[in-house]
Amino acid sequence: MAEPSRNASTVAWPIAVTAGLLAGWEVIVRALGVRPIILPAPSEIVRVMIARHDVLLDNLWPSLTLTVLGFLLSVAGGIAVALLITYSRAFRLGFYPIIVVSQVVPKVSIAPLFIVWFGTGLVSNLMLAILVAFFPMTINAVMGFTSTDGDIHKMARAFMGSPAQIFWKIRLPNALPHIFAGMKISITLAIIGVIVSEFVASQEGIGYLIKLSSGLLDTPLMMAAITVLSLAGLALYGLIALAERRAVYWQPPADVGAGGG
């Protein structure tokens, strides 16, 4: 079969290209003698990650906790609101347009307002994470719950499915691919929300560390913090993709990803 070799090359090529880019970066920084404060070499970043892992980890946990908490609340709230929109005509007509239009508001710009309202604490950070992660989750879940085609509903009615049965046996499984697409968008946005709120006002977290090291002109530490953040984000996204593959077993993952991004 051609499948395994194609799969191998889809993994091997990105790895090879990434390794090449990192090697090129390393070579150029060394050959031109670029100062670490401008651009540290990859090897320097790795060295700092190891040497200062305590600082990095101490600041990673608060960010990670907030991100996961904000994500979970967004998913729960998003699905709940999506159900209201799906099943309540009044709610759909009244709120769905607002939710869609609110998508164009650059929500992180509201961060300073949240500080006025909630102070410079965890609540403020959490609220911003939820604010940015909630709406894409809601919209994707609505798409999922409402995208069942008419034929399926006709079939379900013909065989005497009750509304509850139609929800659990048809609407919910049908919505799963969209819900996972929404979760993938939400997790990346929750990270952004947390980091931005930590830029604005915080005494801990990766966002705070990035801002602090920028002020100290400690570029290698800043790059190490960004790398740690990226790896954490990648791991969270990977966990969701893994759960998706198990839950949406009837659909190849490529098709599902196309639904949302």
Added chain:
Amino acid sequence: MTGSGGTALKNDPAADARPGPAPPPALDIRDLRKQYGELEAIRSVSLAVADGEFVSLLGPSGCGKSTLLMIAAGLSRASGGSVTIGGTAVTGPRRDTGVVFQAPVLLPWRSVLDNVLLPIEFQGLPRATYEPRARDLLRMARIDAFADALPHQLSGGMKQRAAICRALVHEPKLLLMDEPFSALDAITRDEMGVELLRLWQAFRKTVVFVTHSIREAAFLSDRVLVMGRRPATIVEEVAIDLPRPRQIAMTEDEAFNRHVRRLRRAIEENHG
């Protein structure tokens, strides 16, 4: 046009065949009308289908024959007239009918067997009792090897066979089929016709089969009702007296082609 509908009623074979008080027809439609706003889709259709009979509704696309079937299935409301199944009025979907749609509409996350058992779950019937029956149906439809497969692993014809099994699993008395083979290629379509007759022969359900294929209607049916253009009425009724079991080879015979010619003429007179 009401008169031609009345002819269909009088020709009810159950009434002719049995002495004494005849049992209620499996399906009895009287003076059925359907209006979508200004558009009159069905005008005064009357027909009766006897127990165990295989009747086709033949007509071109958009003539209202599918609408009629959906009303019989309780999925659409009539604007006037009456529809009774086994003597009781149709007010919505019911346990004693099974429906096969143009598309198989299988749930992609369920195995073929679980798809077939969906009506059992919906109707709160014991799975343990009906699973052997579902497996028997799959065996008869020759897709038992795919019982645990997901629908996307099946061909179009196999999916529609599964849909037919699903429509039969809860032991309905009446099987309503809405152009079930029209999405299939010609060769698969012929095979499916033979398979359907084999199942019908085994279970002796009453079948109402909507189609726009003249040959399909003639090959499958005891009786073909030809529907005229919208607003739909029944313009011709043809009894197909070919022997059963029917074989594909019979479609070469003059007797078969005589029926086909008669049906074609009826359609051309009303649509040409």
